[in-house]
Amino acid sequence: MDTKLKNSKEKYYISGIVILIIMMLSIIMVSLYERIDSIAKDSNQGTRYEYIQHDLYKSNFVLNKLLIEKETGKSVNYSDLYLSEKVKKNTDTLLVYEEQFKNLKTRLTNELKNLDYLIIDNLNNEKLTNTKQDLSLLINSNIKNQDILNYYNYYIVIEFDSEGNVNIKNTNQYGYNYYSNKNGNLKGYLGLDYEEEIINPKNVTIVYGIPKNLSYSDDDIYYNSLNIGNWVYGDALAPYAIIIYAVVILMSLIISYKKSKEDKIISKLLNIPLEILATLIISITACVSLSPEIIYGTLYNTEVINGLKIYGLSESVSRYGLYIINVIYWIALLFSAFIAISLLKHIFKKGIIKYIKENTLVGRFTLFIIRKSRSVMNNLSKIDFNENSNKYLLKLVAINFVIVMFCSLLWFGGIFGAIVYSIVLFFILRKYMSEIKEKYNILLEATNKIAGGNLDVEIKEDLKVFEPLKDELQKIQKGFKNAVDEEVKSQRMKTDLISNVSHDLKTPLTSIITYIDLLKDENISEENRKLYLDTLDRKSQRLKNLIEDLFEVSKATSKNVQLNILNVDIVSLMKQTQFELSDKIEESSLKFKWNFPENKVIVPLDSQKTFRVFENLLINIVKYSMPNSRVFIDIVDGNEEVYVTLKNMSANEIDFTSEEIVERFARGDKSRNTEGSGLGLAIAKSFVELQGGNLNVEIDGDLFKVTLKFKK
Structure with a gap:
């Protein structure tokens, strides 16, 4: 009895392991939804706000009316402000126009709550705004206030002159083309004829801003900021999907055909007719295209969650339910991939012809026709053709035979083509599987070496389907080495x-x-x-x-470090440093050779930081140079770059490398008998690199050479 129980368990353990691994991969994939969402949002930074431009255009007319009412203290009709006398003659439609204008105000206040606005009367400087932010800072194109720039993800400044002509005075990176067809947008909304004109606001400046951090989650701005295209989620999802599919493919290739056949669940699935099984696999695989939308819907589908709340389910329970559904979704996708690879193995092991005969509806139907045909032929041999009824029957069978033969010719021609194609496909897939195995072994060997501590393993071969894993492996190597x-x-x-x-x-x-x-x-x-x-x-x-x-x-x-970049004459700056350190230079026994261009050499630099660099380098020269030796200070003006070179002979034997001396706490004398912190060169190198330059140290015997390179 124990043996039977053991055998029964063995018949299911392969499928159990496969399902367990696929379930783990599915849970991992679902747990990556937040990461995929973050990547998608990062790659979709700078969402264009074209969708809201027409709302901003229409809101100009609402804000202008509100400002006039604030200034006058009286209620004003929209039609009196914006409709021509020709339009207002039709009194029956004025109420309709007024209602449509009121709808624009409702749209601004209730459906665009995240929109900040400011309108200014250019004649008397009267203002109307809905925010504590000083939007007037955005009016001039030369904006110096970084706080206001960092606060808004989008802003636009619209100016109407005394004639009602419009000018987009300032905006950040987003187009605004709703004024190319004057009044066309609003006339279409009001239902006015093409010839009829709308009177624009006059002598006002309007500023709109959409903050980076939205305060309201129930308006169109918030919705559209989250409404990222499915293709963005698809791009973010692709690397992770490739990896888990590669794992499933590897697993299906590793499991032997014999073990798969012994497993009851897998063997039953493989024996399903090819047409049905292929339809299921293709249908499930086609659901991969739904993945981006499913990910977005899982993270942001508030309608479903709110709908489930009606039935007493909390938000956390609803979200757990959605995640479970997603896990099942990925299990179906990955298991179909596993079955697809296993099916190919099954076809090749069983033999293509034999498989077509036994495991396809077409093959089974063909065998059925053949068996029936043979049965008919056997019955024909026993017919007495002298009987009239049999002769009539023979004619019908003959006609049917001709029709069936013609169809069979076409059918067998198709079967022959399918056989030829299947044979070719067999050899192609066999070669492909060999390549996969070879590439897998290369990847496995490299992985084992890395696991053994060798972080310099290099895979030069093209790993085909495993190429993404190769790239990820290289990233892991680089990450480990950097760590x-x-x-x-x-x-x-x-x-x-x-x-x-x-x-x-x-x-x-x-x-x-x-x-x-x-x-x-x-x-x-x-x-x-x-x-x-x-x-x-x-x-x-x-x-x-x-x-x-x-x-x-x-x-x-x-x-x-705060840099104050100005156009600096680097020659004058070096001469200033020379003058400031003249006492120390004269006290030393060193002979300085200064070689400067006669003309000015202008470089965009922070003069104080660059002076500190020159000062540190010259002090080091005075401190560590061989007595009575010569020191060479050269400034070379190149076409695109300026080179400052300082060369001196070291008093002590140089027993350090050019990389070590620019590190923090490093000194020219390792005994540390001289005063100093060992930070001079490190500070100089950092200041140079912060200004986009380069500091390079070269050592040749006891010759110590420092070269500074700045872009002009």
């Missing part, structure tokens, strides 16, 4: 911070504490007191400079 590099760098920086900066902070701090203790002695001489105070001043200044350098490099590294 390892960042971790190593982070650990090294922590060590540097502890060992170097703590040393640099401790040294002057210890001196300060020591000299403070000495100053506490009331019996010290005045001369020693002054000497101690001078030492305290020098050590405290060093401590101050070190802390300032730490803050400076921290801001520069995080790019939290």
